[in-house]
Amino acid sequence: MGNQNIYNYEEKYSLKGNICYSKTITELCIAPDSYVICENGICLGVYRELPESLREFPCYDYKDSLIIPGLVDLHVHAPQYPFRGLGMDEELIEWLNVHTFPEEAKYADITYAEKAYDIFTGDLLGSAATRACIFGTIHRQATLLLMEKLERSGIKAYVGKVNMDRNSPENLRERDVESAGKDTEKWIEQSLGFQHVKPILTPRFIPACSDELMRRLSDIQKKYELPVQSHLSENLGEIQWVRELCPDAAFYGDAYDRYGMFGGGYPTVMAHCVHSEEAEIEVMKRNQVFIAHCPESNANLSSGIAPVRSYLENGLQMGLGSDVAGGTSLSMFHAMAMAVQCSKLRWRLVDSSLAPLNIEEVFYLASKGGGAFFGKVGSFERGYEFDAVVLDDSTLRHPQKLSVRERLERMIYLGDDRHVSAKYIGGRKVMGL
Amino acid sequence: MGNQNIYNYEEKYSLKGNICYSKTITELCIAPDSYVICENGICLGVYRELPESLREFPCYDYKDSLIIPGLVDLHVHAPQYPFRGLGMDEELIEWLNVHTFPEEAKYADITYAEKAYDIFTGDLLGSAATRACIFGTIHRQATLLLMEKLERSGIKAYVGKVNMDRNSPENLRERDVESAGKDTEKWIEQSLGFQHVKPILTPRFIPACSDELMRRLSDIQKKYELPVQSHLSENLGEIQWVRELCPDAAFYGDAYDRYGMFGGGYPTVMAHCVHSEEAEIEVMKRNQVFIAHCPESNANLSSGIAPVRSYLENGLQMGLGSDVAGGTSLSMFHAMAMAVQCSKLRWRLVDSSLAPLNIEEVFYLASKGGGAFFGKVGSFERGYEFDAVVLDDSTLRHPQKLSVRERLERMIYLGDDRHVSAKYIGGRKVMGL
Numbered sequence: 001m002g003n004q005n006i007y008n009y010e011e012k013y014s015l016k017g018n019i020c021y022s023k024t025i026t027e028l029c030i031a032p033d034s035y036v037i038c039e040n041g042i043c044l045g046v047y048r049e050l051p052e053s054l055r056e057f058p059c060y061d062y063k064d065s066l067i068i069p070g071l072v073d074l075h076v077h078a079p080q081y082p083f084r085g086l087g088m089d090e091e092l093i094e095w096l097n098v099h100t101f102p103e104e105a106k107y108a109d110i111t112y113a114e115k116a117y118d119i120f121t122g123d124l125l126g127s128a129a130t131r132a133c134i135f136g137t138i139h140r141q142a143t144l145l146l147m148e149k150l151e152r153s154g155i156k157a158y159v160g161k162v163n164m165d166r167n168s169p170e171n172l173r174e175r176d177v178e179s180a181g182k183d184t185e186k187w188i189e190q191s192l193g194f195q196h197v198k199p200i201l202t203p204r205f206i207p208a209c210s211d212e213l214m215r216r217l218s219d220i221q222k223k224y225e226l227p228v229q230s231h232l233s234e235n236l237g238e239i240q241w242v243r244e245l246c247p248d249a250a251f252y253g254d255a256y257d258r259y260g261m262f263g264g265g266y267p268t269v270m271a272h273c274v275h276s277e278e279a280e281i282e283v284m285k286r287n288q289v290f291i292a293h294c295p296e297s298n299a300n301l302s303s304g305i306a307p308v309r310s311y312l313e314n315g316l317q318m319g320l321g322s323d324v325a326g327g328t329s330l331s332m333f334h335a336m337a338m339a340v341q342c343s344k345l346r347w348r349l350v351d352s353s354l355a356p357l358n359i360e361e362v363f364y365l366a367s368k369g370g371g372a373f374f375g376k377v378g379s380f381e382r383g384y385e386f387d388a389v390v391l392d393d394s395t396l397r398h399p400q401k402l403s404v405r406e407r408l409e410r411m412i413y414l415g416d417d418r419h420v421s422a423k424y425i426g427g428r429k430v431m432g433l
Numbered sequence: 434m435g436n437q438n439i440y441n442y443e444e445k446y447s448l449k450g451n452i453c454y455s456k457t458i459t460e461l462c463i464a465p466d467s468y469v470i471c472e473n474g475i476c477l478g479v480y481r482e483l484p485e486s487l488r489e490f491p492c493y494d495y496k497d498s499l500i501i502p503g504l505v506d507l508h509v510h511a512p513q514y515p516f517r518g519l520g521m522d523e524e525l526i527e528w529l530n531v532h533t534f535p536e537e538a539k540y541a542d543i544t545y546a547e548k549a550y551d552i553f554t555g556d557l558l559g560s561a562a563t564r565a566c567i568f569g570t571i572h573r574q575a576t577l578l579l580m581e582k583l584e585r586s587g588i589k590a591y592v593g594k595v596n597m598d599r600n601s602p603e604n605l606r607e608r609d610v611e612s613a614g615k616d617t618e619k620w621i622e623q624s625l626g627f628q629h630v631k632p633i634l635t636p637r638f639i640p641a642c643s644d645e646l647m648r649r650l651s652d653i654q655k656k657y658e659l660p661v662q663s664h665l666s667e668n669l670g671e672i673q674w675v676r677e678l679c680p681d682a683a684f685y686g687d688a689y690d691r692y693g694m695f696g697g698g699y700p701t702v703m704a705h706c707v708h709s710e711e712a713e714i715e716v717m718k719r720n721q722v723f724i725a726h727c728p729e730s731n732a733n734l735s736s737g738i739a740p741v742r743s744y745l746e747n748g749l750q751m752g753l754g755s756d757v758a759g760g761t762s763l764s765m766f767h768a769m770a771m772a773v774q775c776s777k778l779r780w781r782l783v784d785s786s787l788a789p790l791n792i793e794e795v796f797y798l799a800s801k802g803g804g805a806f807f808g809k810v811g812s813f814e815r816g817y818e819f820d821a822v823v824l825d826d827s828t829l830r831h832p833q834k835l836s837v838r839e840r841l842e843r844m845i846y847l848g849d850d851r852h853v854s855a856k857y858i859g860g861r862k863v864m865g866l
Contacts, residue, residue, distance in 0.1 A: 085846030413518035
């Protein structure tokens, strides 16, 4: 069944093409007609000329194609993929009740999950993303099935069985905290054997998790030393609701923090942070909580536009998320374009002191920025895990000469899965020629 | 050379499929597994069962595909297509000077124009648009070449040689008003022979057109009874500049109106209207000036978000424009999605009294709303010109059942030229099987 054996996995090789990667958020490196070297899944750097010592190893020549680090989707809901592009006439809470929860309830049926997750995994594999932080549903078996499919595809991902026990329909709620805890531990035990896919603790969001459930998850986190993903300060109505549900919490994020699930000890990524207050931002900074900025979802659900410039100036850890199905597309190109566009609208309409994002910045966020959640990921600097995506943009015709920098910029607005012609993850080729 | 002879053009035929079209801005008609009838290029309506009298004529069965009226791009710059997705770190005026004018100057070279307009026409033909209002450049010959290519493709379009004589580089300025007038008249005379493509008077925008030039164009308009296209109230700096350039004009639009080029007599379409003041809107309504709403461009150039809901409530004529290369894509699906998304952000960030746009509304704007500029265009009601686009969405996989309405909604967010499998314009098949 697995793909592990059908691809050659050379110990040492190089890819040749027009290589683009971020060193810092302001420094985009462009190496036309150059080589990027992989040894045992780790990048040895980029060379204009292949060093003598490397000439005996295979070189895969992608000619005039662009080669970029694999992109990282820091926030996506696999079970919501079937209704991408549908039913976005509500704000967050109504949207969850009307569209999301009824769809997620279907994953109690493993046959449905099988069909749906085949489609999701296939499309994610065909995209420019090599890593992702993925929400499953409350269902242990369906979540394990998703993990198996991702494992076979070669995609490296954190995947979470969702925990939720209140403010959600009967058929999408943990029976009680005790069984929720047992079920979650069983899921973790069963998923520890995967090589590419890892479990991540996933309380859905504060409105759907009782204090007792949070306490139990906190114990599980410590026992298994798991990273955490959840949602934070996405929508004004949601934030007000959290205030009412947790009157003791100083701010939304504090409702995670009091259970030790807000960074500090273990890697934590929070989606959205559209309306985070100052105290919340300070704790996120101190605890190195990652922000998954999801601009398309924040537009579709009328949430608003996160002050990304301010987060960058504050030195917060950040990447981009597609947030399917609040977002419509798995494309990280689309996420980058929307991040630029929304930052311009925010600058024009809300706060002209926060300059719009530029190409260098969103490319960094989609690669090295989000990649940091996975370790040394998202760049072609020496020592980084070797995730590479080959982009053939030859179908985007043009009458004039374009530099490699211009072709990369254009891909952010015009690129899609048609242009992804090969993909390597951790040194292993997972698709393409 | 021409395509005119390679397609069969039956006098009377039907298309079979899942038919979707707007009757009004609130009434989206969905006819699953039905027939739409064409006679001599005119639509005879939609039927669930093929009437007895029509059974002897050919029926092209598109099975489970969607069939929609051809979409209408009310504002696009053909010569800017080469730099779509590039160089959008400036606002309007700087962007024109740094990116647009240097590119447009290249069209003095007919060899360059030949290459560039081949690409533009090919991509427009492959898109879901069947009609467009197109800006060329100042160059008569290149503009005629563009018109020839469009004519051969079968696309129905208004195309304008651009007029501009100030605030633009030496090599992109009419020599003097006299020669501008002569050249423009010559272009009109030369283009009157086209069947599908028609000339439209195109003063670039007030900052680039002297009073003398406007006066001359006004005479030409009356002589040839031409429609007009231009730009209006796009950017705050631009509006302030117009105030300084035309201190006598009561508002930006008045600077067109005093030369009789602001609707009333002849069809007129103005792109953008992001920041139109009340007096301007009143005259636009009275004179039935069309608004080309270009949401992606307005985001990319940090112009803002037009109050579309308010224009709709005011009963203004309106359609959507891609505004390439302020916009990055010719896709009218993308224009629809951005129109919804931007209206939500405006609702959240600027004015919660103006409700966001919905699917019915943007589909209407992209079809019948913009189509009205061309006459009875953009619907499958009886008597409308027969523009039809067949959409094969089978590659967008899903595990659940979807209604035709849902599939149409999804196409707005996920559709692109891959899904356009056949296209008819004025009854004539111009692409596909």
